[in-house]
Amino acid sequence: MLAFILRRLAQSIVVMLVVALISFMLFRYVGDPVASLLGQDSRLEDFEALRERLGLNDPAYIQFFRFIANAIQGEFGISYRLQQPVSELIMSRLPATIELAFTSALIALVVGVTLGVFTALRPKSLSTAVIMTLSLVGVSLPTFLIGIGLIYIFAVELQWLPSFGRGDVVDLGWWRTGLLTESGLRSLILPAITLSLFQLTLIMRLVRAEMLEVLRQDYIRFARARGLSKRAINFGHALKNTMVPVITITGLQLGSVIAFAIVTETVFQWPGVGSLFINSVQVVDVPVMAAYLMFIAFVFVVINLIVDILYYAVDPRLRVHASGSGK
Amino acid sequence: MTEPIISVRNLVVEFPLRRGLFTAVNDVSFDIMPGEILGVVGESGAGKSMTGAAIIGLIEPPGHIAGGEIYLSGKRIDNLPPEEMAKLRGKRIGMVFQDPLTSLNPLYTVGQQLVETIRRHLPMNEAQARQRAIELLGEAGIPSPETRIDSYPHQFSGGMRQRVVIALALSAEPDLIIADEPTSALDVSVQAQIIKVLKQLCESRGAAVMLVTHDMGVIAETATRMIVMNKGRIVETGTVGDIIKRPKEEYTIGLIDSIPSIRDETRRHEVTPAATQLVKVENLTRDFDLSPSFFDRLVKGSKRSVVKAVQDVSFGIRKGSTYGLVGESGSGKSTCARMLVGLIPPTSGRVLLEDEDIWESGSGTQKRRQRVQMIFQDPYASLNPRWRVGDIIAEPMRALKLVSGKREAEERVADLLEKVRLDPIVMRKFPHEFSGGQRQRIAIARALSSQPEFIVCDEPTSALDVSVQAQVLDLMRGLQDEFGLTYLLISHNLAVVRQMADDVGVMHGGVLVEQGPVDEIFDDPKVEYTRMLLNSVPDISKVE
Numbered sequence: 001m002l003a004f005i006l007r008r009l010a011q012s013i014v015v016m017l018v019v020a021l022i023s024f025m026l027f028r029y030v031g032d033p034v035a036s037l038l039g040q041d042s043r044l045e046d047f048e049a050l051r052e053r054l055g056l057n058d059p060a061y062i063q064f065f066r067f068i069a070n071a072i073q074g075e076f077g078i079s080y081r082l083q084q085p086v087s088e089l090i091m092s093r094l095p096a097t098i099e100l101a102f103t104s105a106l107i108a109l110v111v112g113v114t115l116g117v118f119t120a121l122r123p124k125s126l127s128t129a130v131i132m133t134l135s136l137v138g139v140s141l142p143t144f145l146i147g148i149g150l151i152y153i154f155a156v157e158l159q160w161l162p163s164f165g166r167g168d169v170v171d172l173g174w175w176r177t178g179l180l181t182e183s184g185l186r187s188l189i190l191p192a193i194t195l196s197l198f199q200l201t202l203i204m205r206l207v208r209a210e211m212l213e214v215l216r217q218d219y220i221r222f223a224r225a226r227g228l229s230k231r232a233i234n235f236g237h238a239l240k241n242t243m244v245p246v247i248t249i250t251g252l253q254l255g256s257v258i259a260f261a262i263v264t265e266t267v268f269q270w271p272g273v274g275s276l277f278i279n280s281v282q283v284v285d286v287p288v289m290a291a292y293l294m295f296i297a298f299v300f301v302v303i304n305l306i307v308d309i310l311y312y313a314v315d316p317r318l319r320v321h322a323s324g325s326g327k
Numbered sequence: 328m329t330e331p332i333i334s335v336r337n338l339v340v341e342f343p344l345r346r347g348l349f350t351a352v353n354d355v356s357f358d359i360m361p362g363e364i365l366g367v368v369g370e371s372g373a374g375k376s377m378t379g380a381a382i383i384g385l386i387e388p389p390g391h392i393a394g395g396e397i398y399l400s401g402k403r404i405d406n407l408p409p410e411e412m413a414k415l416r417g418k419r420i421g422m423v424f425q426d427p428l429t430s431l432n433p434l435y436t437v438g439q440q441l442v443e444t445i446r447r448h449l450p451m452n453e454a455q456a457r458q459r460a461i462e463l464l465g466e467a468g469i470p471s472p473e474t475r476i477d478s479y480p481h482q483f484s485g486g487m488r489q490r491v492v493i494a495l496a497l498s499a500e501p502d503l504i505i506a507d508e509p510t511s512a513l514d515v516s517v518q519a520q521i522i523k524v525l526k527q528l529c530e531s532r533g534a535a536v537m538l539v540t541h542d543m544g545v546i547a548e549t550a551t552r553m554i555v556m557n558k559g560r561i562v563e564t565g566t567v568g569d570i571i572k573r574p575k576e577e578y579t580i581g582l583i584d585s586i587p588s589i590r591d592e593t594r595r596h597e598v599t600p601a602a603t604q605l606v607k608v609e610n611l612t613r614d615f616d617l618s619p620s621f622f623d624r625l626v627k628g629s630k631r632s633v634v635k636a637v638q639d640v641s642f643g644i645r646k647g648s649t650y651g652l653v654g655e656s657g658s659g660k661s662t663c664a665r666m667l668v669g670l671i672p673p674t675s676g677r678v679l680l681e682d683e684d685i686w687e688s689g690s691g692t693q694k695r696r697q698r699v700q701m702i703f704q705d706p707y708a709s710l711n712p713r714w715r716v717g718d719i720i721a722e723p724m725r726a727l728k729l730v731s732g733k734r735e736a737e738e739r740v741a742d743l744l745e746k747v748r749l750d751p752i753v754m755r756k757f758p759h760e761f762s763g764g765q766r767q768r769i770a771i772a773r774a775l776s777s778q779p780e781f782i783v784c785d786e787p788t789s790a791l792d793v794s795v796q797a798q799v800l801d802l803m804r805g806l807q808d809e810f811g812l813t814y815l816l817i818s819h820n821l822a823v824v825r826q827m828a829d830d831v832g833v834m835h836g837g838v839l840v841e842q843g844p845v846d847e848i849f850d851d852p853k854v855e856y857t858r859m860l861l862n863s864v865p866d867i868s869k870v871e
Contacts, residue, residue, distance in 0.1 A: 218429035224385055225424075226444045226495060227417025236443075237432050316479040317433060 008308055012301040017068075019297035023290035024067045076291035081283050086291045090273060095175050096166055097265070097272030101258040103188055104196035109250060112200045113239075116207025120215065121234060131204075138201035147194040147267035154190060162187050164269040191268040195261055199253045206249055210242035217241075243314050251307035259296040330401055331358035332502050332535040333382060338395035338405075340374070340381050340559075351377045351390065353559040359503065359535040364526070366550030366567065367539045368582075370792035371763075374559040375539045379505040381405070382537070383420050384412040400502065418448045421496035421534075423525075425508035427488035431480035437464070437491045438476035441498060448499035460498070467494040468524050485656075486517035490524060497528055504529060507539045514655040514819060519863035522549050541792060543586050544865035547571060555579050571867050585797035587822035589849060589864055604643040605813045606667070606781055611676035613637040613662050636662040638837045639676070644781075644830070649807070649814040651828030651845065653821055653860070659837040660817045664783045667815060668701045680781065697727050700774035704786035706766035710758040716769055717754030720744070723777040743772040746809075747802060764795035768802065775806070783815045788823060800827060821864050825849055833857045 051057055055066060070076065076086035115135075119128040155163035167183035169176045178184030214220065215238055223233045262274035269275070273292065280288035311318055340352035352374040359365045367375045380386045382397055384404075397405040399419060404412065416422075424430040432440060441460035445451060451459065457476070464472035467490040480488055489509065496504055506525060510518040526549055529536050538550055546553050546567060553570055555563045555578070563576045574580045615634045637659040644650040652660045665671045667678055669685055669692070678685050685695040700723070703709040710719055720743055721736045723729075730736045741751035747768040758766055767787065774782050787803070788796040800823065806812060818824050824831060825845060832842040833856065841854045852858045 218424055218426060219432045221385065222422070222424055222430040222492070222495075223432065224413075225383055225416055225422035226447075227413055227415070227499075228443065228447055229413070232443065232447075237435075240434050241432070315434060316436075317481050 023293040077287040081285045093273045103192040107196040108199035112203030116204040120211035135201040195264045214241045255300045334398040336396045339393045341393040342390045364536040364550040366546030366553035369556035373556040421501035423506040463494040516863045548865040585794045587826040602645040605646040606644040607679040611640045648829040651824035651831040654834035658834040700779040702784045747772045
């Protein structure tokens, strides 16, 4: 187990180094940072002095090492646009995105698994047909349309929920949460549902397909022949066997929910990292873009590590394999 | 006279299909007394498994019981509501399935599965149930059950898993055990042990057993009375001795005739002892490196581990003869076969085809592919379901560029189909339109398509019913006489080998422990292992 985690960590470090190289190259080749820092009408000496001060005249590998050393300390330079340290900017936006992503992942997981199991156990009932048809709508409608639709119905027509923003937040010192105030929670509902809808249908269809497959297995027939209760068979034996692929997909989806919540954040004007990124792209704010790239890679690496460890917990067959002890 | 445990009266099971009503079980009646083992035989589709499923109430929809009654100890059970029926399952009626590799949930320890079942049926707490689970595993013949109880199913071998399955089926002391092909997926030596365990446990508990199998030998060794089923109906009922020695119905006679026996000494054709050796295998060795990765070795100091699948095997096959290779699973038979046809390279040693090393690089490969072909075990898996039969058979010719035009290929395919006794028209069809036996004929036609001299047959009939097996073996023999083919026949079915082979090699743990002419090996085995194999074969000739 330990060797396995160590091996995964080593792989993760390689991935992070590659991503670091790419974002470093962003710095070097997407526009001249000095030109963006100084105005058009600066003197050539100023350019040269700034180059020297920023270490841009050093060989590329030394700059790369410096970049990585800074990145490890959470130091990504200063945003061109907002003139604030990038790490501070991201940290101030991160709680909003994380709260939104985890809430929507939770909705997707709970509702998706429940509906998936339900539709698998009643493959022929009317409600299954209705759910499956609606789920098709869920996958095929683009996120922004769903978001706008929900805003129109619940915010404009019914006026139950706010249409944009994050509501009031409570500052916990290092984390500003919207989960502790009523307006914060109310603001969370619509974007969370919008963001979760696609994942929800995906998880539901996956669980249903896996579950139907598992229910055909011999050990389920044998469990029935042993006289176990329906509950024990469906949830104890069948559901657990569907979990491995579901964990994989959910993990990857959680990563993309954090990384690509951009559309939803834009529609709902949610103050998260996604909208920060969009705004930075528009003005070629390279430090923010590079840091965002690193951050997203880090999120995916961590989630994949957790997914791999979860496999271990779920499937005993993998434990034997990885420890190399054989039979 | 005591009351029968289970009594089935005029049972009818129907499946409404798109093309109409299919009657899987038709007017079946029988009784099983306490402590009695009733054998149910028949070929696939005879309705024997369906009868078992009907008794325990596990018919897959849309199938249903359309008529008749089932009584368990005098109480009618076929019309019970599903919840009531679920309470009977496991408690009063236990069931053992065919494949022990798939009938246990891989994610729970055997202990968890046993305790779950015991606590469902008997009023016990966790500790008592665990104690009982350990006892059950011990009785089923699992060594040191106290430690093994916390193992997962994949940590057991096939035979051991079937013991666990039997322990599970017996955990609530049911009155009736339905064993559906309990040993068909196991090696002969393991099969004998499992039959013994099942028999002992049922005797000691006075449980009745319904033993469903296609293997007449198993029934001959275990059961007291038997039923022969065909197409959903009972053909014949009687004691095992009566039916096997004095079958009355034509179907039963045909069925028993088609079962090869290891005592059968009728020879088919003589190969001149002086015939030259077509294939020679010299000191063939194959290792599989199962070492953990370099990283693991570095971090944890794990050692390299190498499995010697085949060790120093040498034999020769005479032209026009059949060489039988027998042994249990894991003995290296199939690895040997793969090296002979060139699917995996040997670690050391040589395979000579008329004094030419088939592993010599370059021109050897093309030649080998033409002269050596293979027939696989499972005719359902070895034919591409998306291809038409004609294309499947023509593929080797096309790949080896043995035919020039489309017309010529078609003529050859038609010719080949006739040779394997199929209508040439079928070349337009897809494999799923054929039965298992017909598919194996197609596989044979494909193997013949490159006009090989040497065909390796890896368990060619083990997926087939006995009567179909007899037809396929007949065909293989006919083709051998017609084309002077040389076969390497790999089989765990010793009776088939006795019937087909001229020479036999016995493999055990990767080593060829004994070889010689077939009669010599079967009548007078020199090695203890061969004797053990022969003795554990359930054979109908053992019935008095």
